[in-house]
Amino acid sequence: MAADFSSVHLLHLFVLIISTFSGFFPRLVESHPAIVDLQWHPATATWYGSPDGDGSDGGACGYGTLVDVQPMRARVGAVSPVLFKGGEGCGACYKVRCMDPSLCSRRAVTVIVTDECPGGYCAFGRTHFDLSGAAFGRMAVAGNGGRLRDRGEISVVYRRTPCKYRGKNIAFHVNEGSTNFWLSLLVEYEDDEGDIGSMHIQQSNSVEWLEMKHVWGATWCITAGPLTGPFSVKITTLSTQRTLTARDVIPRNWSPKATYTSRLNFT
Structure with missing residues (x-):
C-alpha cells in the first residue's frame, strides 16, 4: 500500500510541475523550431553553365558575385516558381538526390536558392531544380558525372534542410x-x-x-x-x-x- 500511495503522489507531483511550467514550453519550441523536412518529395532537375562550373552568374535573388565564391560557390541553384515564391524563397536550402541507381549514388547535394528558372522545364506548377554543372555531377557515382549530365533532365527527390554558413554572421x-x-x-x-x-x-x-x-x-x-x-x-x-x-x-x-x-x- 505504501508503494501505491507513493506512486499516486509522484504522479500528482509530476502533473503539478507540468502545469506550473507549461507556459514556458511553447516559447521554447517557438524559439527553436525545426526547419528540417524529413520527407522526400518528387521533382525533376537539369543543369546549366559549364559542366563543372558554379552555375548562376548572379541570379534573380540579387546575390551578385557572392554566388562565385565560398560558401555559395557550386552550391547555387535556380528553382521553378513553386519554390522561388516570387523571391521569398531566395536563400532557402534543399537537399537534392538523383533517383537513377545505374548512375547515381545515394548521396544528396545541398543547394541554395539563388535564381529562378521560369518557363520550359520550370513551367509554373512543376517542381524543378536547375543546378550548377558541379552540383548536378556530384549526385553521380564517382566517374559518372559526365554520363549523368548527358541525360539532360532527370528525376530527383528533394527536401528542405537548414542552411549552414560556418563562420559567417548575417x-x-x-x-x-x-x-x-x-x-x-x-x-x-x-x-x-x-x-x-x-x-x-x-x-x-x-x-x-x-x-x-x-x-x-x-x-x-x-x-x-x-x-x-x-x-x-x-x-x-x-x-x-x-x-x-x-x-x-x-x-x-x-x-x-x-x-x-x-x-x-x-x-
Missing part, C-alpha cells in the same frame, strides 16, 4: 542607388531557414520599427525620410516566423554598395 548589403530617402538592403548568409518573410528598420532617433517592402529576390527597401542612421534591422523568417534583431548594424555614415556584418545569426 550581413546587410546596401544596394547601389540607396539614399536617405530610399534605402535598399540585401540580406546575406542567413543560417537555418534562409528565407525572409518580413523586414523592419529602426532609426537611431526613434523607437518605431518601420516596415520594409519586398522588392525582388532577397532585396527589401523603404521609402521614407530623411532616414537617420545608425540603423537596427529586424528580420523575420518566412517559414517559422523566427525573429532576429541586429542592433545598430548599419552605421551613421553608411554608403551604397557597402556590406555591414552583424554579430549574430539564427544558429
Whole structure:
C-alpha cells in the first residue's frame, strides 16, 4: 500500500510541475523550431553553365558575385516558381538526390536558392531544380558525372534542410542607388531557414520599427525620410516566423554598395 500511495503522489507531483511550467514550453519550441523536412518529395532537375562550373552568374535573388565564391560557390541553384515564391524563397536550402541507381549514388547535394528558372522545364506548377554543372555531377557515382549530365533532365527527390554558413554572421548589403530617402538592403548568409518573410528598420532617433517592402529576390527597401542612421534591422523568417534583431548594424555614415556584418545569426 505504501508503494501505491507513493506512486499516486509522484504522479500528482509530476502533473503539478507540468502545469506550473507549461507556459514556458511553447516559447521554447517557438524559439527553436525545426526547419528540417524529413520527407522526400518528387521533382525533376537539369543543369546549366559549364559542366563543372558554379552555375548562376548572379541570379534573380540579387546575390551578385557572392554566388562565385565560398560558401555559395557550386552550391547555387535556380528553382521553378513553386519554390522561388516570387523571391521569398531566395536563400532557402534543399537537399537534392538523383533517383537513377545505374548512375547515381545515394548521396544528396545541398543547394541554395539563388535564381529562378521560369518557363520550359520550370513551367509554373512543376517542381524543378536547375543546378550548377558541379552540383548536378556530384549526385553521380564517382566517374559518372559526365554520363549523368548527358541525360539532360532527370528525376530527383528533394527536401528542405537548414542552411549552414560556418563562420559567417548575417550581413546587410546596401544596394547601389540607396539614399536617405530610399534605402535598399540585401540580406546575406542567413543560417537555418534562409528565407525572409518580413523586414523592419529602426532609426537611431526613434523607437518605431518601420516596415520594409519586398522588392525582388532577397532585396527589401523603404521609402521614407530623411532616414537617420545608425540603423537596427529586424528580420523575420518566412517559414517559422523566427525573429532576429541586429542592433545598430548599419552605421551613421553608411554608403551604397557597402556590406555591414552583424554579430549574430539564427544558429
